[in-house]
Amino acid sequence: MKIFVLTGAGVSAESGLGTFRDKSGTGLWARFDPMKLATPEAFARDPAAVHEFYNFRRRNLLSAAPNAAHSALARLQRELPGRGGAMTLVTQNIDDLHERGGADAVVHMHGELLKARCAACGAIHAQRDDLSTESVCPSCGREGTLRPHVVWFGETPLFMDEIFAALAExxxxxxxxxxxxxxPAAGFVSEARARGAHTCEINLEPSDNAAVFDEKRYGAASDVVPAWVDALLSG
Structure with a gap:
């Protein structure tokens, strides 16, 4: 059994980190314009505003804690090899709650909020404090070149070769x-299904592509994910 797990903002919502899109219209992008805060153009136009937005999100993340869904996925990742299986954990989230929940080898396709990247030298560093236009790169010493190590709209997600290789298996x-x-994350289910994988959606409510899943489980992630992991490991 080779399980490919894709997680989104809903897995961290109960930890106090908001989702980006929901049917109630209260997601992060309903309150903030992503074109003004999450694009390379926005950063070039007003880096201070973009830094302020991500500093707020970074502080929010540092005060959050993993929930039962994160812990359950870590347990699955830890126990599957002993049963002859393996798990690939890919997240669209830029938080580190999977790691704090006990998971390792997490593929962050949209980057990591607790890291900064230098636009001048390309170095990536841990970043827990606020960033500003005066921040200095620890590697090259240049000022004003650091940006959040996250994938903005219009940029290519990370680790795509590794992701598609795991989907194929x-x-x-x-x-x-x-x-x-x-x-491209929304297309992963179709890629996996075309290669014969059993597909399952776990969500608070049906997603936009719910119709392509073989199995559907709805409810709070902290309830549904542990129950799903228990059933899988006891089967």
Missing amino acids: ATHFVSIGTSGSVY
């Missing part, structure tokens, strides 16, 4: 807490 594909509206 997956016997099971599970999407947890995703809207099903952001590509």
Whole structure:
């Protein structure tokens, strides 16, 4: 059994980190304009405003804690090898709650909020404090070149070769807490299904691409994910 798990903002919502899109219209992008805060053009136009937005999100993340869904996925990742299986954990989230929940080898396709990248030398560093236009790169010493190590709209997600290689081998594909509206991640289920994988959606409510899943489980991630992991490991 080779399980490919894709997680989105819904897996971290109960930890106090808001989702980006939801049917109630209260997601992060309903309150903030992503074109003004999450694009390379926005950063070039007003880096101070972009830094302020991500500083707020970084502080929010540092005060959050992993929930039962993160812990359950870590348990699955830890116990599957002893049963002859393997799990690939890919997240669209830029938080580190999977790692703090006990998971390792997490593939952050949209980057990591607790890291900064230098636009001048390309170095990537841990970043827990606020960033500003006066921040200095620890590697090259230049001022004003650091940006959040996150994938903005219009940029290519990270680790795509590794992701598609894992999708090609997956016997099971599970999407947890995703809207099903952001590509390329929203297309992963179709890729896996075309190769014969059993597909399962775990979400608070049906996603935009719910119809393509073989199995659907709805409810709070902290309830549904541990129950799903228990059933899988006891089967």
